Amino acid sequence: MSAAELSRMTVAELGQSLSTGSVSAVELAQSYLDRIERHKDLNAFLDVRPEVTLAQARAADARIARGEGTPLTGIPIAHKDIFVTRDFASTASSRMLKGYMSPFDATVVEKLAGAGMVALGKLNCDEFAMGSSNENSFYGNVLNPWDRSAVPGGSSGGSAAAVAARIAPAATATDTGGSIREPAAFSGITGIKPTYGRASRWGMIAFASSLDQAGIMTQSAEDAALIFNSMLGFDPRDSTSVERPAEDYTRSLGSGLNGLRIGVPKEFFGEGLQPDVEKAVREALAEYVKLGAKLVDISLPNAELGIPVYYVIAPAECSSNLSRFDGVRYGHRAAEYGDLIDMIKKSRKEGFGPEPRRRILIGTYVLSHGYYDAYYIQAQKVRRIIADEFQQAFKQCDIIAGPVTTSVAFGFGEKAADPVAMYLSDLYTIPGSLAGIPGMSLPCGFGAKNRPVGLQLMSNYFEEAKLLGVAHRYQQATDWHTRIPKDFT
Amino acid sequence: MALTLSDVKRIAHLARIEITEGEAAQTLGQLNDIFVMIERLQSVDTSRIEPMSHPLGGSQRLRPDEAVNANVRDAALGNAPAQQDGLFLVPKVIE
Numbered sequence: 001m002s003a004a005e006l007s008r009m010t011v012a013e014l015g016q017s018l019s020t021g022s023v024s025a026v027e028l029a030q031s032y033l034d035r036i037e038r039h040k041d042l043n044a045f046l047d048v049r050p051e052v053t054l055a056q057a058r059a060a061d062a063r064i065a066r067g068e069g070t071p072l073t074g075i076p077i078a079h080k081d082i083f084v085t086r087d088f089a090s091t092a093s094s095r096m097l098k099g100y101m102s103p104f105d106a107t108v109v110e111k112l113a114g115a116g117m118v119a120l121g122k123l124n125c126d127e128f129a130m131g132s133s134n135e136n137s138f139y140g141n142v143l144n145p146w147d148r149s150a151v152p153g154g155s156s157g158g159s160a161a162a163v164a165a166r167i168a169p170a171a172t173a174t175d176t177g178g179s180i181r182e183p184a185a186f187s188g189i190t191g192i193k194p195t196y197g198r199a200s201r202w203g204m205i206a207f208a209s210s211l212d213q214a215g216i217m218t219q220s221a222e223d224a225a226l227i228f229n230s231m232l233g234f235d236p237r238d239s240t241s242v243e244r245p246a247e248d249y250t251r252s253l254g255s256g257l258n259g260l261r262i263g264v265p266k267e268f269f270g271e272g273l274q275p276d277v278e279k280a281v282r283e284a285l286a287e288y289v290k291l292g293a294k295l296v297d298i299s300l301p302n303a304e305l306g307i308p309v310y311y312v313i314a315p316a317e318c319s320s321n322l323s324r325f326d327g328v329r330y331g332h333r334a335a336e337y338g339d340l341i342d343m344i345k346k347s348r349k350e351g352f353g354p355e356p357r358r359r360i361l362i363g364t365y366v367l368s369h370g371y372y373d374a375y376y377i378q379a380q381k382v383r384r385i386i387a388d389e390f391q392q393a394f395k396q397c398d399i400i401a402g403p404v405t406t407s408v409a410f411g412f413g414e415k416a417a418d419p420v421a422m423y424l425s426d427l428y429t430i431p432g433s434l435a436g437i438p439g440m441s442l443p444c445g446f447g448a449k450n451r452p453v454g455l456q457l458m459s460n461y462f463e464e465a466k467l468l469g470v471a472h473r474y475q476q477a478t479d480w481h482t483r484i485p486k487d488f489t
Numbered sequence: 490m491a492l493t494l495s496d497v498k499r500i501a502h503l504a505r506i507e508i509t510e511g512e513a514a515q516t517l518g519q520l521n522d523i524f525v526m527i528e529r530l531q532s533v534d535t536s537r538i539e540p541m542s543h544p545l546g547g548s549q550r551l552r553p554d555e556a557v558n559a560n561v562r563d564a565a566l567g568n569a570p571a572q573q574d575g576l577f578l579v580p581k582v583i584e
Contacts, residue, residue: 100568101567101568103561103564103565103567104561195544195545196544196545197544197545210542210543210544236552239549239550240543241550242545243550302533305529305530305533307526308526308527308528308529308530309530311523311526311527312527312530319504323505326505327570328569328570328577328579329565329568329569329577330565330568330569330570331568331570332570333570333571337580338580339580339582340579340580340582341505342507343579343580344505345505345506345507346507348504348505348506348507349506349507349508352506357506358516358519358520358523360504360506361497361500361501361504361506361516361520362520362523364500364503364504365492365496365500365520366527368500368503374531375527375530377540378530378531378533378535379530380540380541380542381533381535381538381539381540381541382530382533382535382538383540383541384538384539384540384541385533385535385538387541387544418522419519419522419523420522420523420526423523423526434544435544436544436545437544461545
C-alpha cells in the first residue's frame, strides 16, 4: 500500500489491514512519521521521538503475531500536550512546563497504549487548554490545513489539524468549554467529548476541574466509537470518575433513525449565526429528515448565559489549579529574584502567557473575600438553570442538533486582541459543557472561503453510543467527513 | 461595578503574579470588559436554585483507607529547578 493510501484509511480500516497482515505496525508508524516530518510547517506536533514510536510499533507487531492484538493494536495515535506522558515532554504548550518529563502516563494514554495503540508524539494546543484559536501556545500557531491563513480552532488545535491533514489517524483532545468541538468544526473533522466523568482526568493537566473532559478526534464517528471502547471507563485515581459497567460504544452504529426526534434549539439560530454556517447546518438537518428523523423545535432559554457563567467558573477553578506552579517543585523558575515571594511572582509572570495570567486574575477576584457569593455561587446557580433546561429539552427529543460555531474558522490575529470577542467563539458549545452532557462535531459542508462547517450533535448523559450511531448514519449517507484538504491527499 | 488600578495590583499580588504599572493599566481595561459580560448574571433570579458544583451531583467518592506507598521521590525531584539531598531548594525564608 502506498503511503498516501495508508494516510486516507480510517482506524477501522487500519485495524483490518493490521490483523490480516497487509501492513505492519512498523510500516504504518514509519509512514506517519514521514508525513509528520513533511508537514512540519503546520506546527501541529510539539514533540516527536521516532525511536519511541517505532519501539511501540515493534511491540505491537509482536503482539499481533502472538494473536493477542485488540482492534486498535498497531494503530498510531497522537496525544494533545495536556496529557502527561513518560516518553515525551509534557508542556501544556506553556513556557512554564518547557521540557517537563512526567514520571507517569495519564490514564487515557496508558489505556490506549494498553490496547496496543502506537504514540506518534505530542500535539500543540492553547496554553493550559485556554483558548479558541490555538494562538495562545508558547510554541507558536498551528495552521489550519484547509487554509493556512485561518486558525485551526482551539484549544485542541494541533489535534484537529493533525487529523485533518492525515498526519495522525486519530488524536486525543480535551474539552472544557468547546475545545474539541470548535476545532473539529474549524478543521473539518469528527470530534466528540463524552459525558463528564467518563474519561479519567488523572494525568490530564488540570484547567477547570468541574468541566475538563477528555475526548477524541478522528475521521469518523465509527473510529471514535472504536477508540472509546478502550479509552473510557472508571478510574479509581480520579475522584470524579463515574463508576459504571463497561460499554460497547459501537453497539448502535448499525441503528436506523426512524422515529428519532432531533431537537433544534431556536437560540442556536439567532443573531450572530453567519448565513453560510446556517445553510450547511440546515442542509444537514434536512438530510436527517430524509433518513427518517423528525425535527422538533425546542428552546434553551438561558443557554446564552453560558458564556458569563463559564467565564466565572472556569477562571475560578483555573486560578486554584494553576496555583501549584510556583517555581519550586517543577516548572519554570525565574533566573533572578529576591526573596521567596519575589521568586514565585517572577516565575509565574514569566512562565504563564497572557491568557492564563488573565484567567488567574479573574478567578482570584471572583473567589476573593466579598465576591465569592456574588460571582462564583451565582454562576454555579445559573449553571444549574442551564443544565435543567437541557433535561426539559430531552423530554421532547432524543438528540439536540445545531451549529458548533457562529462562523467558519477566522484568520490569525482577527480576535487575538479582544478577549471578549474570542470568548464568544464558544457560544454554542459552552452550554453542553456546563451541563456535562456528550457533544460532538461532524463535518457537514463548507462555508465562506471554502472553510469547513461543523454540525453539533448532543445527547443526554451516558448516551454516547446512541449519539455515535446517529452521527454514523449521517456519515454513511454523506461524504463530507472523507474530504481532505488539497495539499494533504 | 468597575475595577480600579489598585484592585488589579491587589489581585495580582494575591495570585502571586508580578505585574508592572503599564501591564496593570492594560489588564484593567481587559478585565473590565470581561466583567461587563459577567455582570449579566446578576439579573437572574436564583433565589430558589441550588448551586451546581459538579455535573453529576452526588457526593465525593472515597477510596478505602489503605496505605499506598508510591515512592517516586527521585523521579519527582528530577523536575525541580533546584534540589539537594532529596529537598527542594528555595531562597532563605528565616533571617
